[in-house]
Amino acid sequence: MTRVKRLLRGVAWLVLPAELALVVCLMAGLRPPAPVMAAAEAAVLLLLLAEAAVFLRLWRGEGLTPREAVGELVPEPVLRLAGHELRLMWSLLLWAARRRAGVGPGDQVFGHARDQAALLFGFGFVCVVETVGMSYLLGPWPVLHAVVLVLDVYTVLFVVGLHAASVTRPHTLSEDVLRLRQAAHVDVRIPLERIASASYELMFTHDKKEDGVLNLPVGSQTSLTLALTEPVVSVGLLGGTREVHTVRCHADDARSMLRAVTRARTALSPPPGRPA
Template sequence: MTAVIRVMRGLAYAFFPAEIVLLVLLVAGVRIPPAALAAAELTGLALFLTGTVVFVRLRRREGSARQALGELVPEPVLRLVGHELRLMASLALWCGRWRVGVRPDDQVFPHARDQGALMYGFAFVCLVETVGMSYLLGDWPVVHAIVLVLDVYTVLFVLGLHAASVVRPHLLTADALRLRQGAHVDVLVPLDRIASVRHELVFTHEKTEGELNLAVGSQTSLTIELTEPVNAPRFLGAPRPVRIVRCHADDARALYRALTRALAPAPADAPASSSSPAPAPAQALTPKLTPARTRPSPSPVPPA
């Protein structure tokens, strides 16, 4: 089975670039022999059927579709495709005002507000570019259709980046802090590994080993130092242990106070003594004040 998967991957690495080249040649008006087109289509169909059979067998052996797909498709490809799908799904969740992974007992801290203007500006520029290219390519229908699809997808991609941050806020649970950014960063920080928390604004972030900077609008407002590193995987899945995490929240002070309360040691319960008298009720501790009438003030002396 492993040899078959390797052969399939090798053919796929050669097939997809060849398909792109054929598409570009067709758009450019180059005449391609029918035999070459038929061979390309047959190769694609054979890869699809073979992949389906291998996937079914892997799923029977592994028992999970995710594990079977992970053996069949390289991890970087899965992560790229999964990221694109999560962005498009985030648009629908954003329109429905839904949030991902939020439970009733979680404390929610949004973090996408300070990037909204920038992302909307990018989307507007992409929309203007879409209209301009549609006008310039009006005499080439095939090229116009391809560029239009790419431009529309670019607009959706930019909006999806912002939507993914909106529907995935930071979460503080009873035992962990879940930090997220867009659809590609999701780090779980156990509370027992947090050594210190500082509220500080940082606008310059250098790429340093062992640090994770989740900047929003080029700024972070909270610095978290850990006693032990946690894994924050890179975009394509490579492991990245970090001991310092910088993040941002729309209300950074509220997140700081919530974290401080969660990290504070629980007060020890004093043992109740049976001989000690019961505390008096609040009304008995408050003295009763009886209002009294005061004597009128004397008349003022007329000025000399």
């Protein structure tokens, strides 16, 4: 089965770029010969059928869950990128319904989307203007116009989805865990017992290469700095991991969040001499 999976991935790396090249030709007004088009479509169809057959074999035959079976067939970076896009689109629905994701009963919630809203909405407006302009300019080329229109509309949804993800995925504080999030691509859980100190520290510049430090800026700023007694693992967008011992984040009401974290840490391990 391992050889079959490797073979399918190798075929996919050949077929998908070829399909993309055909799309580019069609956008440029060049129509390849009919046999070439038929062969390309047949190759894509056969690849999809083979992938479906292996998926069913892994799911039904080897007892894997559907998620595990997909993970065996699709490279992790591709799977994580697809998951990120789906979370953005789902965030739009949650935002419209005024609901939030990942907030448990009793959790304290701290929003962090306010200071980047103007920037994202401004960028979204520019994308809308660009969509209208490109639709007018590409009118004489229907295929190219359709492709660019789809990309432009998706770009607008992507930008608005970034804001929606920030709104619907706030920082949360439970009895023993502080959960810090950034849009739909960062989600770090920090046990309160690992927080050595928490302080209000407004920063507008951050060194991305600073070892062991995770910066989660909003509108290019962070306002809270957390120093940890033990590192926590941060997972990147494409699945890469690294250990961090200092986390800087931002909240709309940073001082209120700092007070809540301090109270939660005190309740978890009260100072000596005081009753628990």
